[in-house]
Amino acid sequence: MKTAIIGLPMTGKTSLFTILTGASQESRAGSMSVRTGVAKVPDPRLEELAKLFDPPKVTYATVEYLDCPSISKESLRDPGFLAGLRVADAFAHVLRVFPDETVPHEHGSIDPVRDLNEVDTELILSDLVVIEKRLERLEKDRKKQRSAEIDQEIDLLTKAKELLEQDQPLRNLELNAEDEKRIRGFQFLSQKPMLCVLNLGEADASHLREKEEEFRNGPLAGRKQTEVAAICGKIEAELAELPVADQRDYLGSYGLHESGLERLIEASYRLLGLMSFLTAGETEVRAWTVPLNSKAPAAAGAIHSDFEKKFIRAEVVNWKNLVDLKGYPGVREKGLLRLEGKEYIVKDGDVLVIRHS
Numbered sequence: 001m002k003t004a005i006i007g008l009p010m011t012g013k014t015s016l017f018t019i020l021t022g023a024s025q026e027s028r029a030g031s032m033s034v035r036t037g038v039a040k041v042p043d044p045r046l047e048e049l050a051k052l053f054d055p056p057k058v059t060y061a062t063v064e065y066l067d068c069p070s071i072s073k074e075s076l077r078d079p080g081f082l083a084g085l086r087v088a089d090a091f092a093h094v095l096r097v098f099p100d101e102t103v104p105h106e107h108g109s110i111d112p113v114r115d116l117n118e119v120d121t122e123l124i125l126s127d128l129v130v131i132e133k134r135l136e137r138l139e140k141d142r143k144k145q146r147s148a149e150i151d152q153e154i155d156l157l158t159k160a161k162e163l164l165e166q167d168q169p170l171r172n173l174e175l176n177a178e179d180e181k182r183i184r185g186f187q188f189l190s191q192k193p194m195l196c197v198l199n200l201g202e203a204d205a206s207h208l209r210e211k212e213e214e215f216r217n218g219p220l221a222g223r224k225q226t227e228v229a230a231i232c233g234k235i236e237a238e239l240a241e242l243p244v245a246d247q248r249d250y251l252g253s254y255g256l257h258e259s260g261l262e263r264l265i266e267a268s269y270r271l272l273g274l275m276s277f278l279t280a281g282e283t284e285v286r287a288w289t290v291p292l293n294s295k296a297p298a299a300a301g302a303i304h305s306d307f308e309k310k311f312i313r314a315e316v317v318n319w320k321n322l323v324d325l326k327g328y329p330g331v332r333e334k335g336l337l338r339l340e341g342k343e344y345i346v347k348d349g350d351v352l353v354i355r356h357s
C-alpha cells in the first residue's frame with residue numbers, strides 16, 4: 001500500500017517525505033522521477049507488550065510513501081509522472097499554510113483552499129482526458145459489434161464523465177461491486193482517497209487539532225474518503241534531528257504536547273483501510289498489517305502463506321488485557337483468551353497465536 005505525497009511546488013513535500021522515511025534529502029529540481037520510502041507506523045501498544053515479554057526484536061508495521069514532483073498541467077502530461085501517481089493507493093496532498101518570505105509561492109500568496117481546489121481540478125481534468133479517449137474507442141467498437149459489456153462500460157464512463165464535468169472527483173461516484181471492478185483498472189487520480197496535510201507555520205504549532213477541525217468542518221465538509229492532518233514541517237524536521245530524550249522538551253517550547261507526524265501516519269493508515277493485529281512472545285513483539293475486517297485465516301496468511309492454508313484456530317486476546325494481567329497465564333485464568341475459528345473477524349489490537357496443522 002502506497003501513499004503518494006503530492007501538491008503544488010514548494011509546499012514542503014520532499015521535507016515531509018524526508019522526515020517520514022528518514023531518507024536523505026537530495027535536491028532533484030526538475031526531476032520527474034518518484035522516490036519511494038518506508039515509514040514506521042507508531043504503535044505504543046508494541047512498547048507496552050515489549051516491556052512484558054522483553055524480546056530481542058520489536059517490529060513495527062510500515063507504510064510506503066512516494067515523494068512526487070509538484071502537480072501542474074505540464075507535469076500531469078508526463079507519462080512517467082502519471083504512471084508514478086497511478087500506482088498510489090492514496091494521496092497525501094501537502095497544502096502550504098506556513099508563511100515564509102524566503103520560500104516563493106507559485107501564486108504569490110498563501111491560500112490553502114485555493115490550492116486544494118486547484119490540484120483537485122488538475123486531477124479531475126487528467127481523468128477526463130482518459131475517459132474521453134476510452135469512450136471514443138468504445139463507441140468505435142460498439143459500431144463493429146454489440147456486447148453487453150461494452151454497453152455497461154460506456155454507461156459507467158458516461159456517468160463518471162458527467163461528474164468530472166461538474167468539477168467533482170470520482171471519489172464521489174457511487175459504485176456497485178461490478179462497476180467498482182470495471183473502473184479499478186483505470187487507476188483514476190481523482191478517485192484515490194485523499195489525506196490533506198496542512199503544513200503550518202510555527203505560530204500555529206500549538207493549534208494542530210484546532211486547525212484540523214477548522215478544515216474538516218469547513219472546506220472538507222461532505223467530502224468522501226478524505227482526512228486531514230496538520231503538522232508543522234519546520235518543527236518536525238528539527239525534531240527528527242534531536243535525540244528522543246530531548247524531543248518532548250523541544251515540542252513543549254512551542255506549546256506542543258505531541259508531534260503531528262504520528263497522527264499523520266495513523267490517518268493515512270486509516271484512509272488506506274488498514275489495521276494492525278499483533279503477535280507477542282519472548283522472541284519478537286510485532287505489528288502486522290491487514291485490511292480492515294480481515295478474517296482470522298487472512299491474518300494468519302499475513303504472517304506466513306502456509307498458515308492461511310493450514311489454519312485451524314487462533315488464540316485471541318486484546319493487547320490491553322494481556323498487558324494488564326501481565327501475560328498469558330493471567331488472561332487464561334480470567335477467561336479472556338478466546339479460541340476463534342475461520343469466520344472470526346480480527347480487530348485492531350488483537351494479539352494472535354495461530355494454530356495450524
Ligand SMILES: Nc1nc2c(ncn2[C@@H]2O[C@H](COP(=O)(O)OP(=O)(O)OP(=O)(O)O)[C@@H](O)[C@H]2O)c(=O)[nH]1
Pocket residue numbers: 007008009010011012013014015016068069070098099100103199200201232233234235
Ligand atoms: N518555513 C518553512 N519552510 C519550509 C517548510 N517546509 C518546507 N520549507 C521550505 O520550503 C522549500 C521547499 O521545500 P521542499 O520540501 O523541497 O518542498 P517541495 O514541495 O518538495 O518542493 P518541490 O518538489 O520543488 O515542488 C525549502 O526551502 C524548505 O526549506 C515549513 O514547514 N516551514
Ligand SMILES: [Mg+2]
Pocket residue numbers: 013014015068069
Ligand atoms: Mg520536492
